Amino acid sequence: MRRVIFLLWMMSLLFVLGCHDVVIKTDENSLESREAKAATLRSQIDALNMEVYWYYPLPEEEITSVDLRGDLLFVQTKRNLLYAIEPENGVVRWVFQVDVPLDFPPSISDSFVAFTASSILYLLEPKGGNLLWKKTLPSSASSPTTLDRQNVYVGSYDHFFYAFKLGSGSRNWRYRTEGTIIGTPLTEDPGVYFVSEDNNIYGVSASDGNLSWKFPIFGQLTGDPYSRANMLYVPCADFNLYCINRITGNVRWKYEAGEPFMTAPVVSAQNAYAASQNHLVAINNRTGREVFRVEGRYQVLAQGKYDIYALSMKNIAGNILREMVTIDGEKGELKAHSTISKFKYFVTNYQNSVIYMASSDGVLFAVREK
Numbered sequence: 001m002r003r004v005i006f007l008l009w010m011m012s013l014l015f016v017l018g019c020h021d022v023v024i025k026t027d028e029n030s031l032e033s034r035e036a037k038a039a040t041l042r043s044q045i046d047a048l049n050m051e052v053y054w055y056y057p058l059p060e061e062e063i064t065s066v067d068l069r070g071d072l073l074f075v076q077t078k079r080n081l082l083y084a085i086e087p088e089n090g091v092v093r094w095v096f097q098v099d100v101p102l103d104f105p106p107s108i109s110d111s112f113v114a115f116t117a118s119s120i121l122y123l124l125e126p127k128g129g130n131l132l133w134k135k136t137l138p139s140s141a142s143s144p145t146t147l148d149r150q151n152v153y154v155g156s157y158d159h160f161f162y163a164f165k166l167g168s169g170s171r172n173w174r175y176r177t178e179g180t181i182i183g184t185p186l187t188e189d190p191g192v193y194f195v196s197e198d199n200n201i202y203g204v205s206a207s208d209g210n211l212s213w214k215f216p217i218f219g220q221l222t223g224d225p226y227s228r229a230n231m232l233y234v235p236c237a238d239f240n241l242y243c244i245n246r247i248t249g250n251v252r253w254k255y256e257a258g259e260p261f262m263t264a265p266v267v268s269a270q271n272a273y274a275a276s277q278n279h280l281v282a283i284n285n286r287t288g289r290e291v292f293r294v295e296g297r298y299q300v301l302a303q304g305k306y307d308i309y310a311l312s313m314k315n316i317a318g319n320i321l322r323e324m325v326t327i328d329g330e331k332g333e334l335k336a337h338s339t340i341s342k343f344k345y346f347v348t349n350y351q352n353s354v355i356y357m358a359s360s361d362g363v364l365f366a367v368r369e370k
Contacts, residue, residue: 038363040342045357045367047338048324049307053354053366054090058083061362066345067105072113072126073347073356074106075364082106084113084129087349087356090366094129098122104144104184107152112166114152116141121164123152135169137162142180143194148187148206153194155181161194161202163209173209177202184224186232188246193232195221201234201242203249213249217242223264231285233272235261241274243288253288257281266300266350273300273308280310282332292332296325301346302353303329304369309355311346312337 038057045052062078068087075083082096098117106115112132113124119140123132143155151163151172161181163172179197186193192206197220203212219238226233231252234242237260243252257276265274271291272283280298282291298310301324308327313320322343326336343365345358358364 037359037361038365041359041363041365044338044340044342045365048340048367049326049336049370050324050355050367051370053368055363055365056085056090056092058362058364063345063358063360063362063364064101065105066347066356066358066364068347068349068356069106070108070126072108075358076102077362082115082129084126085364087354087366090364093127096124096129096131103141107145107147109147109149112147112152114145114147116145116154121145121152121154121169123166123169133169135164143182144184146185146187146192148189148192151206153185153187153192155185155194155196159196159198161185161192161196161204161209163192163206175202175204175209175211183221186225186227186246188227188230191246193225193227193246195225195234201225201232201244201249203246215242215244215249215251219260222261226265226267228267233265233267233274235263235265235274237261239276241265241272241283243272243285255281255283255288255290262297263299266303266348268303273303275299275310280308280327280332282308282329294327294332294334298325299346301355302348302350302369304353306330307335307369309353309369311340 065076067074073085073087080098084093100118103116106113113126115122119137120134121137122134139156139158141154142157145154153163155161157180159177160174162174165172177196177198181196183195191203193203195201199217201215217236219236222237223235232244232246239257241255259277261276263275265272274281275298280294298312300310302309306329308329310325312323312325322341323337324340343357344360347356354366354368356366
């Protein structure tokens with residue numbers, strides 16, 4: 001029976017890979033080994049208030065990154081394979097071979113997937129992963145790509161923010177700043193928004209690249225900006241989390257933590273959850289006032305029905321101890337913690353609070369609150 005399952009699994013994977021000339025090294029023994037590792041990893045998940053949504057053991061691959069973009073989960077491997085996996089069920093949609101590691105995670109729209117690798121910009125179609133075009137950039141990419149209906153955008157070390165036409169790859173416009181473009185750009189009609197090391201946040205017109213507004217910050221970006229309901233949430237090393245109206249560039253509020261923010265915030269309908277250097281802070285979306293503060297270094301993973309799930313990482317004698325921490329979403333009280341040190345990569349679908357967890361040796365789990 002186990003052999004039949006293996007053969008069916010291989011047939012489906014070979015069908016996905018057939019059009020891409022990708023060589024996957026695998027055999028029945030390697031799959032059995034992955035299944036054994038998955039069972040060990042599952043034991044750590046069982047200790048959490050989580051259930052396994054699905055899991056997938058990559059064949060003979062070492063994972064180097066996991067990222068959720070739009071309706072695809074992208075997994076990069078040490079052999080420079082880019083897996084596109086459907087986040088609802090763990091089915092591999094396609095695999096694309098790149099010559100060198102990607103510079104940043106891909107971006108995705110309904111019709112395109114874009115990414116850069118070693119100064120080359122790639123554009124693929126998302127259904128089968130077929131290459132539409134690639135072009136050499138004027139300078140190395142300093143930011144991830146982002147897409148809208150007309151352009152693919154990317155920041156560069158030459159201080160320019162570029163817009164390239166999706167149909168041809170030709171340059172539509174570029175905007176020069178006084179520093180390197182950093183962080184993930186955001187596209188929300190009618191603009192595109194990005195941060196430069198000249199300590200400004202920029203909002204420019206997506207159609208022609210003309211400046212709509214810019215806002216000065218007094219420290220480097222410490223996490224990707226986050227967009228929700230016409231607001232940009234920007235964490236900075238100047239100890240502030242800024243909430244900025246993306247249409248006008250006006251500040252709705254700023255929250256001063258007294259220490260640098262470390263990661264991108266997670267924003268719900270009521271609160272923004274942000275990790276500063278030594279605290280996890282919940283901030284009211286409307287007023288910018290602190291709701292609660294929890295001591296410790298955390299990365300927010302998901303918001304459940306009543307609780308917040310966060311990743312805690314501690315360096316103990318040179319070893320990284322990872323724990324999943326459960327925090328009461330209203331009071332900020334620590335409710336539980338469990339070791340998940342066998343997992344290395346974590347990413348969340350904030351629409352349904354599914355957490356994707358992967359070990360470096362190639363096993364990927366999707367889990368959710370029970």
